[in-house]
Amino acid sequence: MALHLIKLCVGADDVEDLRSWQQERLAEKRRLKEPQILAHVTRMVPTRADELLDGGSLYWVMKGFIRCRQRLIGIEPFVDGEGVKRCRLVLDPEIVLTRRRERRPFQGWRYLPAADAPADVKSSEGDETDEMPEAMRRELEELGLL
Numbered sequence: 001m002a003l004h005l006i007k008l009c010v011g012a013d014d015v016e017d018l019r020s021w022q023q024e025r026l027a028e029k030r031r032l033k034e035p036q037i038l039a040h041v042t043r044m045v046p047t048r049a050d051e052l053l054d055g056g057s058l059y060w061v062m063k064g065f066i067r068c069r070q071r072l073i074g075i076e077p078f079v080d081g082e083g084v085k086r087c088r089l090v091l092d093p094e095i096v097l098t099r100r101r102e103r104r105p106f107q108g109w110r111y112l113p114a115a116d117a118p119a120d121v122k123s124s125e126g127d128e129t130d131e132m133p134e135a136m137r138r139e140l141e142e143l144g145l146l
Contacts, residue, residue, distance in 0.1 A: 002055035003048055004112040005072070005089070007040070008105065009060040015068045018060060019095055026093070038070075038091045042109060045087040049075045058089060059098065059112055066101040066118050070094065097121040100137060 012018045022038055029036055046052055057069040074090030101118040 001114045002057075003051035004056045004059055004069070004114065004117050005046065005052060005109045006059040006061060006066065006103070006112040007042075007109040009062045009067075012060075012062050014062060015060075015095060015097060018062070018068070022093065022095075038093050039074075039076075039088040040091060042087050042089060043085070044108060045077045045085070046075060046109075046111075048111065057096075057117075058091060058109075059117060061103045064102060064104070066098055066103050068095050068097050069117075069120075070096070100141065 009018055012021065026036055026038065040058065052072050053075065056072045058072055059066050059069045061067070071092035071094070072089060073092050074088070076088040076090060078086055078088060080086050098120055099118040
């Protein structure tokens with residue numbers, strides 16, 4: 001069973017902010033003729049990398065809720081220009097919406113067992129449930145309607 005990571009998506013108000021930022025980053029890499037790789041750099045290297053790369057994802061927390069995930073496709077430890085050990089979490093560019101789940105703030109990343117990960121949103125084209133107000137969505141989820 002896959003193991004996942006969970007991380008705060010600091011600076012992004014919603015999934016569209018994350019998507020936009022990542023598209024801008026890829027466009028910049030294209031302009032500079034660099035490899036088209038999306039990665040999040042963190043300080044700590046996951047010790048359970050094999051489990052993470054066996055179908056694991058990075059789940060993003062935005063404004064207190066898990067909102068989406070991106071599949072992990074690589075984990076690359078490196079030393080930055082200042083001699084500090086870091087880790088590049090290489091991400092699949094596809095952002096998959098998940099059911100919203102409340103999550104309190106924390107520092108860094110945490111392991112997220114597959115059994116605790118929120119389900120993907122399985123919506124048809126044109127489904128606008130992701131755009132509904134947070135309070136309405138929360139109430140509908142509590143009632144079991146979403």
